[in-house]
Amino acid sequence: MSALLRLDALLSRFGYCSRSEARAWIKAGRVLVGAAVAKSPSDKATPANVLVDGEPVEHPHGILALLHKPAGCVCSHDSDEGPTIYDLLPPRWLARNPAVTSIGRLDKDVTGALLVTDDGELVHRWTSPKHKVAKIYEVTVAEDLPADIAEVFASGTLTLEGEDKPCLPARVEILGARQARLEIIEGRYHQVKRMFASQGCPVVRLHRSRFGDFTADDLAPGEWRLISPQAAGAGATSACRES
Numbered sequence: 001m002s003a004l005l006r007l008d009a010l011l012s013r014f015g016y017c018s019r020s021e022a023r024a025w026i027k028a029g030r031v032l033v034g035a036a037v038a039k040s041p042s043d044k045a046t047p048a049n050v051l052v053d054g055e056p057v058e059h060p061h062g063i064l065a066l067l068h069k070p071a072g073c074v075c076s077h078d079s080d081e082g083p084t085i086y087d088l089l090p091p092r093w094l095a096r097n098p099a100v101t102s103i104g105r106l107d108k109d110v111t112g113a114l115l116v117t118d119d120g121e122l123v124h125r126w127t128s129p130k131h132k133v134a135k136i137y138e139v140t141v142a143e144d145l146p147a148d149i150a151e152v153f154a155s156g157t158l159t160l161e162g163e164d165k166p167c168l169p170a171r172v173e174i175l176g177a178r179q180a181r182l183e184i185i186e187g188r189y190h191q192v193k194r195m196f197a198s199q200g201c202p203v204v205r206l207h208r209s210r211f212g213d214f215t216a217d218d219l220a221p222g223e224w225r226l227i228s229p230q231a232a233g234a235g236a237t238s239a240c241r242e243s
């Protein structure tokens, strides 16, 4: 973000304080624009040119990070639903406006690669079925996999219970009697669990090993790392596969 912003809007946008609190922060000399102490909440600056308490404004160009989602937390901003993925991230990321949010969701019991960002356009682009971001899941099921499952998933005719439109063709690799790797380019509600359940195989463990170009398997569950804008651009391009 390189636009000029009023300092009170800027401090609120980047999660430091509310617009109304900004006046006191500025009066206390906590905010510098370049080398000069800021004077008024209505002064304008670019985020990358501002220091707060002697430190540059964090992530002035936006946040994109990859989290290894652990089991037991939900992808919701509502803590009534139990521990959330946002408990694992720096609190200031949530105080930003817009706040950081996940790009799509994983169920509470599901682990693996989950992107988070404060860029609403990116959320839209990478969750829209039109963009066909490939997602790979490692699946363990409770019953032996039927011999024709790869054919059924690849057929483009599998219609899930309660839906009218069949799933797009999906690739499955059989890794064992009860283990498989599935690649899908959609993100329907509980899609992987419902696909396997439709073939008589309830899922007992589900791990997303890849989202687009990104894998979180080098991170411990609960850890995250920032993704550079360059990597994000490349990931976005090759994340999308032709149907």
Ligand code: URA
Residues within 6 Å of the ligand: 105, 106, 107, 110, 189, 190, 191, 192, 193, 194, 206
């Ligand atoms: N499919 C599911 O069933 N659950 C997830 O969390 C993701 C894909």
